[in-house]
Every structure is written in structure tokens, then in C-alpha cells.
Amino acid sequence: MKIDFAKLQDQYQLYKKEIDEAIQSVLDKSNFIMGEEISQLEESLQHFTGAKYAITCSSGTDALLLAMMALDISSGDEVITTPFTFIATAETVAFLGAKPVFVDIDEKTYNIDATKIEAAITDKTKAIVPVSLYGQPADMEVIQSIADKYNLKVIIDGAQSFGSTFNGKTDSALGDISTTSFFPAKPLGCFGDGGAVFTDDEEIAIKMKQLRVHGQNKRYHHKYIGMGGRLDTIQAAILNVKLKYYEKDLKLRQEVAKKYTKSLSAKNLVLPFVDNKATSAWAQYSVRVKNRSSLQDKLKEVGIPTAVHYPIPLHLQECFKYLGYKKGDFPISEIVSTEIMSLPMNPYISDDEINYIEKELI
Numbered sequence: 001m002k003i004d005f006a007k008l009q010d011q012y013q014l015y016k017k018e019i020d021e022a023i024q025s026v027l028d029k030s031n032f033i034m035g036e037e038i039s040q041l042e043e044s045l046q047h048f049t050g051a052k053y054a055i056t057c058s059s060g061t062d063a064l065l066l067a068m069m070a071l072d073i074s075s076g077d078e079v080i081t082t083p084f085t086f087i088a089t090a091e092t093v094a095f096l097g098a099k100p101v102f103v104d105i106d107e108k109t110y111n112i113d114a115t116k117i118e119a120a121i122t123d124k125t126k127a128i129v130p131v132s133l134y135g136q137p138a139d140m141e142v143i144q145s146i147a148d149k150y151n152l153k154v155i156i157d158g159a160q161s162f163g164s165t166f167n168g169k170t171d172s173a174l175g176d177i178s179t180t181s182f183f184p185a186k187p188l189g190c191f192g193d194g195g196a197v198f199t200d201d202e203e204i205a206i207k208m209k210q211l212r213v214h215g216q217n218k219r220y221h222h223k224y225i226g227m228g229g230r231l232d233t234i235q236a237a238i239l240n241v242k243l244k245y246y247e248k249d250l251k252l253r254q255e256v257a258k259k260y261t262k263s264l265s266a267k268n269l270v271l272p273f274v275d276n277k278a279t280s281a282w283a284q285y286s287v288r289v290k291n292r293s294s295l296q297d298k299l300k301e302v303g304i305p306t307a308v309h310y311p312i313p314l315h316l317q318e319c320f321k322y323l324g325y326k327k328g329d330f331p332i333s334e335i336v337s338t339e340i341m342s343l344p345m346n347p348y349i350s351d352d353e354i355n356y357i358e359k360e361l362i
């Protein structure tokens, strides 16, 4: 058997007719930049997430930048986040001249350990950026109460978690600003780069819309230093089709996760843990194993692809050497990064495939 990790082609085939028509319609109109498909998508995203404002943009990375720029995060500011995430979470903080301050993760959810945040707050702290890793929001109840107590902003990096919830609200509707990514392999993916920011705050929404088009508040009038951060109309057209079926896809991902957990529970693995206040969008189904490298090789030989999200925690990355962290500073992130391994995850994995993975995963 040869298993596909994300089954992007299967998904395309499933919705091919509608997607092809949606793309053709953009080609026929040639409204490639900011066509009406963009505002249609933004309305649907607002409806789906419960956020008052959804603003699409060019990627999950640019979504983080737009959010941070809207809150004026810049030189002299500190931003608290997790070291166990994709580089973009902290890269954007540093890109704006601010300082990423890391806090170790919770051993069960792999998200920022909310109980350790308070100790990292200084008078320079401006914001907390929790990441909803693998699809599950961090403990937003505790994080929001800390933010309220110290008057800090919260930006949720929801690149992996579109459609997830915490205490019944989607993680796009939490925090001051929430972001997501439409990278093809994300739970809701387009056919290239894409992303979105969400907020309930009208002023912030207007500012992010302007920042997205070079800080422009009127044609060729630039209120802010902004960026070229628009989503392409073609990507919006594709997402308009895929979003219609997303609730179904999300349920299928949750069923796949349940099946994995049932079939792997007797194995010598640490399985994913979802807090009872949260639901996950299951961007990844990641397990912890002791012999990762040899197991990955063995699985590859029998047609089972795996991935590592992420092998090096951010405080040990070369680009962040200047921050002065060292090995041992965040022990849970460090141990999890040596053991974590993601199994094929998508809405269309068959029972036969799960049984095969169970049989081969020793």
C-alpha cells in the first residue's frame, strides 16, 4: 500500500467541477485583484467563524504581520509566544523589530503553558501570541484573563486550526486578533498561498484592511507604512467552493482522529490529547515515539509517509541565537521536538489505510 499524506489531489477531484468553474469564471472576468470573490469569501468566513470582521490576505505569515502591525508592535516591545511552532510565529515578531520571548509548552497539548506566562511578563510586554498547534487552541480562558490583568493584546496564530473551538467559540473569534493560513495542506487550503485575519474590533479591522494595501486609506493616499498583502481573486474563488464543504471535511478529520486514537491506543505511543474545553481542526495527528528516525525510515519503506512538526524548537534556531537562549531553557519543547511524529492526516483516509498503519506502527 502507498499512502498519501494530505490527499490534496483526492480533494480536488471531489470538488473539481465546481472549482474549475469558479476559476474559469475569474479568468473570464479577469478580475484577478480584489474581485468580488474576495468580499464573498470574507462574508462567508465571518459567518463561519462568528468573528465580526474577516479580512483575507496573502498568507498565514502576512496575516501575523498585519495583526502585529495593526497593534503597532515594534522595536522595544516584547511578545510572548511558544518555541514549539513554525518559524513564522516568532519570525514576524522579530521582523517588526520586537523581541520574541518564549514560554515552554504544556506536556499534553503541546501548546504554550498558560500557567508559565505570567512569569515572563515585563513592562515591555505588549502581546501574547498563542498558537493553536496541530489544530487545537491553547487555554484561551487563562491566557485572556492574564492579558486582561496586564493590559496585553492577544493575537492567536490559528494557521493550523481553522474551525477549531474553545469554550464553544471558534478560535478565529477569540483574542484581539486571530489569524489563519490557507496554505494548501492546511485544513482549509487554497491552491497557493493565502491567509486571513479576524477581529471583532472595527478600528483594528479598518487598519488591517488599509495595511493590506500599502497602508492606503484612499487611492494613492498612504496613511500607514503597509504591505502588498492581498489574497488573489482566484484563490478566493477556490476557497468559496471549499468553504461550502468545510464543515463536512472538518467532521471527517475528527472521525479520522477518533479512529486513529482507537486503533493506536494499545501501542507504546503518546497519542494526541484534546482538552475537554476545546475541539481540534486536526491539521495534524501527531504521536510521540522514542525511536523516531528509524521508525520513519521503516514506515517510508512500506509506503507510509510521516512528517516532523517541528524538529528544532525556535529558541535553538540559528536565527534566534541573538536572543541568548540555550539548550535546557525549555525542556518540554526540547523533548517533544525529538519525539513528535505526524501520521498521514486528511479527511479521506480509509479504514483499510488506518488498519495498515496500525499494523506497521510498532
Ligand SMILES: Cc1ncc(COP(=O)(O)O)c(C=O)c1O
Residues within 6 Å of the ligand: 059, 060, 061, 062, 085, 086, 088, 089, 131, 157, 159, 160, 181, 182, 183, 193, 194, 195
Ligand atoms: C503555526 C503556523 N504559523 C504560521 C504559518 C505560516 O503560514 P503560511 O505558510 O500561510 O505563511 C504556519 C504555516 O505553516 C504555521 O503552521
